[in-house]
Amino acid sequence: MSNSKQITIKEGGKRLDAALVNAGLEHSRSTLAAWIKEGAILVNGKQVKSSYKAKAGDEVFITVPETKETAIEAENIPLDIVYEDDDLIVVNKPQGMVVHPAAGHATGTLVNALLYHAPLSTINGEFRPGIVHRIDRDTSGLLMVAKNDKAHQALAAELKAHKTERYYYALVRGEFKEDKGTVDAPIGRHPKDRKKQAVIPGGRDAVTHFEVLERFNGYTLLKLALETGRTHQIRVHMQYIGHPVVGDPTYGHQQVMADIKLKGQLLHAKTLVLTQPNTGEKMTFDSELPESFKRVLKALKEE
Incomplete structure (x- = not known):
């Protein structure tokens, strides 16, 4: 069953979706924006555009759409x-x-x-x-x-709010003089190839911090921390500074050794630090590098 809610905006000046979140509505801005577009949210009895700026005293009527049964098929696939x-x-x-x-x-x-x-x-x-x-x-x-x-x-x-910590390990082409650094370069859709992202003027802010973990002949193992989460961010930033991720078919360096075939980039989301939503406890999770990644590192050490 769908249900409805009515809210009076107390403070104007913000986009309607943001004003509703501020008013304590327990839905995300993206969900509210979609409902505004669908006409499920009316202001003073009328449908408005997504860009509508709320005014103090606006009467907002929300018809919460019925939750549809998902069309996605549940599949018994092993999970780690x-x-x-x-x-x-x-x-x-x-x-x-x-x-x-x-x-x-x-x-x-x-x-x-x-x-x-x-x-x-x-x-x-x-x-x-x-x-x-x-x-x-x-x-x-x-x-x-x-x-x-x-x-x-x-x-x-x-x-x-950039409070979640995400640490990645990546093997990249080339050698670093510095031990750590930051890439701060805006990312947007590639002007010529719509399937790719690129560092472009006017792109969305993108910040990646890196630290050298181990140096090899012609390669470097990095630990990277994401401050923002843009599509393909690490891969684009590493290519941008001239150190593409090894095995990256889109932005990078295809092959590391003739006898080791890679199925994709050597990039692993290794550590995740988050706050448990109910208890407020800070939780840290870590994971092993995949065997294919370990195999390449072992071979580089033996060179």
Whole structure:
């Protein structure tokens, strides 16, 4: 059943979706923006555009749409679950697995597997239930997943406030003189190739911190911390500074050794630090590097 709510805006000047979040509505801005577009939210009895700026005294009537049964098929696919409670799951995603269904990937995704395992939050819509943040198909590592909407909102808010800590390990081409540094360069869609991202003027802010963990002949193992979470951020930033991620078919350096075939970039989301949405406890999760990654490092050490 759908239900409805009525709210009087007390303080104007903000976009309607932001004003409703400020008024204490327990839905994400993206959800509210979608409802405004669908006409499920009326202001003073009229439909408004997403860009509408709320005014003090506006009467807002919200018809909460009925939750649809998801069309995504739950699939019994093995999962490497690092941690689980009533609110969240931390899962170690293997390289090659797509996070959620999209064009060309309707089945076999992490979401298909998670739905078989447990109910997930509905905030991100039909095809991304539970997904608070993503990692690329050919990047392995830790991902947090929300099991209910309240947890999802808390985890997403923490991520947006840059309070979630995410540390990646990457093997990159070339050698670094410095031991640590920061890449602060805006990222947007590539002007010529729509499937790629690039550092471009006017792109969205993107900040990546790096630290050298180990040096090899012609290669460097880095620990990277994300301050922002742009699409392909680490891969784009590493290419931008002339140190592409090894095995990256889109931005990088294809091959490391003739006898080692790589299935994707050597980039692993190794450590995740988050706050448990209900208890407020700070939790740290760590994961092993995949065997393929370890094999390359071992071979470089033996050179």
